[in-house]
Amino acid sequence: MNFDVVIVGAGIVGAACAYHAVRAGLSVCVVDRGPLAGGTTGAGEGNLLVSDKEPGPELDLALLSNELWRAMAGVPVGGATFGARAELDPKGGLVVAASDTTLTALAGLAAHQAAAGVTAEPVTADGLRDHEPNIAAGLAGGFRYPQDMQVQPMLATALLLRLVRDAGATTLFGEPVTEFLRAGDRVTGVRTPRHTLAAGAVVNCAGTWAGAVAELAGAPVPVAPRRGFILVTEPLPRVVRHKVYFADYVADVASDDAGLQASPVVEGTASGTVLIGATRERVGFDRTWSPEAIRRLAAAAVRLFPFLAGVVALRAYRGFRPYCPDHLPIIGPDPRAPGLWHACGHEGAGIGLSAATGRLIAQSLRGEPADLPLHPFRPERFAEVPA
CATH class of the missing domain: 3.30.9.10 (D-Amino Acid Oxidase, subunit A, domain 2)
Incomplete structure (x- = not known):
């Protein structure tokens, strides 16, 4: 199977990346070792917070996400709105x-x-x-x-992936990634026990297991x-x-x-x-x-x-x-493994930050100007040694 993008991880961050990628016109496959929202997302509270963040890159990301979540509330899905079905509550x-x-x-x-x-x-x-x-x-x-809000994270993930599938994307559950495909140094897809998934880009949205996925790709991140x-x-x-x-x-x-x-x-x-x-x-x-x-x-x-x-x-x-050791997520392309992107390391803020993360990843995949600078979130920052 061939896709523009393979997204590894079917939690809220992977679902948001898939949603924004299909909206950008990309063909998408979401693959997960377990069920939908079977990791961190399924054990979360659903916090969509700006109140708990110091000024800086993470707060900027939270404010962008806040706008996107509010816009998402009115999106039709399954005969109702996303906000109503996902229990999106602007309670403050x-x-x-x-x-x-x-x-x-x-x-x-x-x-x-x-x-x-x-x-x-x-x-x-x-x-x-x-x-x-x-x-x-x-x-x-x-x-x-x-501005603080609440969402039911498993419902939100399921609804995002429903919208993704309605747009023609593929979802594969119970399929761990066992190998990264390569053409020279470039990542060209992944292999699972049942499928070979060729792609122009692979996005690591594997949550707490993102470090293991990155290690498999030869581009470690300290999640x-x-x-x-x-x-x-x-x-x-x-x-x-x-x-x-x-x-x-x-x-x-x-x-x-x-x-x-x-x-x-x-x-x-x-x-x-x-x-x-x-x-x-x-x-x-x-x-x-x-x-x-x-x-x-x-x-x-x-x-x-x-x-x-x-x-x-x-x-x-x-x-x-x-x-992550510096308490910032990892978002963007990895120059150590061209063709690999990361969207992980959000700690307890992943549900709230997922909307903006998905938007930034889609913009990066399309080579478009990003709504926020990706430099603070760059994957290779942990390997950099100050001069």
């Missing part, structure tokens, strides 16, 4: 500070974010309960971020797993209106600490459950159940919303975020 975020010192730091971050295009609205201590009636007493205040647990409560009335989290969460996201961290992001869902995420720790691909991680996550959530102490947790699940 509420970031709170437990102390005056933390609130001062949060205000400084919000000012810098506002200069970059983020809307951040100050909320006084007394005003917090106007936005979240059930929030803990005694907090110093916070900021409301109306590693970072484990996280998420709690899901019993269905409740809409008792949490926003995405709500302590300001410390921003520091945990940017941390290089390999140890266990638990900063709660609490939010209601369309089904009535409350999602409580998430922990972070680098333990390789160890899927061992961690009572300590669950205990710390639950305790942190109760500090934010005390009523949760009397709520039943129905289940918890875990997954692995694709961690």
Whole structure:
């Protein structure tokens, strides 16, 4: 089989890359070693955040994604709109500070974010309960971020791939890539146990396994797993209106600490459950159940919303975020292996950043000017040695 592009990975980033590639007129095949959204995407919360990012390339990527997600909401699919079917909810975020010192730091971050295009609205201590009636007493205040949104990640991935297939693309599941095809140094496709897929370009969207795929192509990238647990409560009335989290969460996201961290992001869902995420720790691909991680996550959530102490947790699940050492994703062509592109290493922000990532990859594949500079995300940056 011959295609313009083979995309390795059927999570949200691969689906977004496929969607934008077919919209650009390219013939596409999406191939995955497992099922649709079977990796990081299927274990995600669905955060579409701008509030948790410092000004810089990642925030620029998040703002572009935010625009694209909002535009995507009205796209017809399956007799409804994408937004309705994917539970796309522009609920906004509420970031709170437990102390005056933390609130001062949060205000400084919000000012810098506002200069970059983020809307951040100050909320006084007394005003917090106007936005979240059930929030803990005694907090110093916070900021409301109306651009923050939520999506159901598996539904969003499935709908994007439905649109891709409707446009004539091919999807292959349960087929691991075992070999990269080459003509000299150039990548010309991939081989699976059942198919040989020739292509003008191959895009590595393999999430937490992107490092192994890149190694197979002879162009290594340092993507590693970072484990996280998420709690899901019993269905409740809409008792949490926003995405709500302590300001410390921003520091945990940017941390290089390999140890266990638990900063709660609490939010209601369309089904009535409350999602409580998430922990972070680098333990390789160890899927061992961690009572300590669950205990710390639950305790942190109760500090934010005390009523949760009397709520039943129905289940918890875990997954692995694709961690990069500099906390930036890897997006763009790899000069070490012409014909190979990467779209990986988004850590816990991949669902939110997927829309812009797909757009930039499609523009790069077509040789068109990109909406954002790709230089900060270049795959070869980790191998570069300063002069």
